Amino acid sequence: MQSLRWISTLAACALAASVSAAPAPAAKAARSASPQVEINYMTWPEIYDAIHKQGKTTVLIFNGGTEQRGPQCVLGGHTLVAESVADRVAKQLGNALVAPVLPISPTEVSEEHPGGVTMSAELFTQVNAAVVDSMVKNGFKNIVLLGDHGGGQKQLDELAKAKNEQYAAEGVHVIHCTDNYQKAKATFDDYLVAHHLPLSSHAGIADTSELMYLGGSRYVRADKITVGDPMPKRGERPVHTINNGITGDARGSSPALGKIQIDMKVAAAVAQIRSLLNGSTSTQPR
Numbered sequence: 001m002q003s004l005r006w007i008s009t010l011a012a013c014a015l016a017a018s019v020s021a022a023p024a025p026a027a028k029a030a031r032s033a034s035p036q037v038e039i040n041y042m043t044w045p046e047i048y049d050a051i052h053k054q055g056k057t058t059v060l061i062f063n064g065g066t067e068q069r070g071p072q073c074v075l076g077g078h079t080l081v082a083e084s085v086a087d088r089v090a091k092q093l094g095n096a097l098v099a100p101v102l103p104i105s106p107t108e109v110s111e112e113h114p115g116g117v118t119m120s121a122e123l124f125t126q127v128n129a130a131v132v133d134s135m136v137k138n139g140f141k142n143i144v145l146l147g148d149h150g151g152g153q154k155q156l157d158e159l160a161k162a163k164n165e166q167y168a169a170e171g172v173h174v175i176h177c178t179d180n181y182q183k184a185k186a187t188f189d190d191y192l193v194a195h196h197l198p199l200s201s202h203a204g205i206a207d208t209s210e211l212m213y214l215g216g217s218r219y220v221r222a223d224k225i226t227v228g229d230p231m232p233k234r235g236e237r238p239v240h241t242i243n244n245g246i247t248g249d250a251r252g253s254s255p256a257l258g259k260i261q262i263d264m265k266v267a268a269a270v271a272q273i274r275s276l277l278n279g280s281t282s283t284q285p286r
Contacts, residue, residue: 037090038083038098050097051139058096058142058277059135061128062086063156065105065149068113069211070203070246072224075115077211079103081262082148084214085180088266093273096144099131106151113245118151125155132163136172142277143174146269147181175276180269187268188261197257199231200248206261208250213258225250 036042039059042050050056064079074080082101090096106124109116119127128145135143143163145156160176167174188206189199197205211219228246232238238247 034091037096038087040100042097047097047138056095056097057140058090058093058144058273059099059138059140060086060090060096060144060146061099061102061131061135063102063105063124063128063145063147063149063152065107065147065151066103066115066117067107067109067149068116068203068245069207070224070228070250071226071244072221072250073203073208073211074215074219076103077207077219078105078148080214080219081210081265082146085148085262085265085269086146088262089180089269089273092266092270096142097140099135102127102131105147105149106155107149112243121152121155124152125159128156128159129163132159132174136167136170141172143172144273145174145176150181153178153181173277175273177269177272177276179272180265183272184261184265184268187264191260197252198249200228200246200250201231202248203228203246204248204250205253205257208253209255209258210261211258212253213255213262216255220253225253227251 036046037056039047062082062085064076064082066075066079068075069077079101086098086101090098104117104119104124104127106121107116107118109118132143132145145160147153147156157176157178160174163174164172185206192199192205200206208220208225212222226244226246227242227249228244229238229240229242229248231248
């Protein structure tokens with residue numbers, strides 16, 4: 001019963017957070033320029049027509065996150081990025097809607113860098129399972145699990161396989177899209193190297209730039225952009241010599257780089273979702 005109460009509470013928090021987190025003016029204008037795809041901002045008749053009259057039988061379940069992102073970035077960064085990417089992916093697919101973005105993923109929380117919100121891997125799986133079940137009952141036939149945060153990717157992969165098997169007899173497909181996270185990150189890192197910019201693993205150029213692009217000063221405190229702990233080499237443990245929440249170097253961040261990264265995430269997600277739903281196994285997550 002306690003787990004069920006937690007699931008209900010967290011789902012309500014996710015809905016409230018998504019509704020209250022208004023996008024930046026530029027992003028808001030871009031969203032309003034085309035048909036609405038976010039369930040949070042639709043009525044039930046609009047959703048019914050989208051599914052049954054417009055053929056929008058695919059739904060994206062995107063997981064964001066709330067964690068420290070250095071002294072310069074707001075903590076809701078993963079959720080803000082997920083909302084923007086999900087909106088664009090759904091519109092490019094043309095047959096998809098977006099479930100309320102979930103603002104909590106497994107992460108680290110500390111008093112030293114306050115504000116983060118985490119949950120256990122088990123509870124994370126239960127919450128996402130409840131959302132999948134809800135989307136099946138709503139009438140969707142293709143359900144896509146995604147995450148903008150590293151924590152929870154393993155659980156989403158396992159859940160997608162289990163739910164796909166559970167609902168196969170009903171003609172429902174459940175998949176896990178990873179390319180918006182893993183492939184896009186690798187592609188953006190290659191871009192940084194090619195342009196002689198430093199790599200980072202947390203709150204560096206990648207994380208900072210995409211928030212600058214999406215929300216400017218509302219999401220990023222430009223005067224706080226700085227260097228953080230050194231990037232560990234492969235196989236090495238991180239060394240916290242500065243301990244400001246950044247691993248790598250955030251200097252050199254820009255809205256232009258943020259747009260490049262967001263575009264990479266959207267393109268990678270659209271390509272993989274189409275491939276998986278068309279029955280290809282070449283990019284099936286392992």
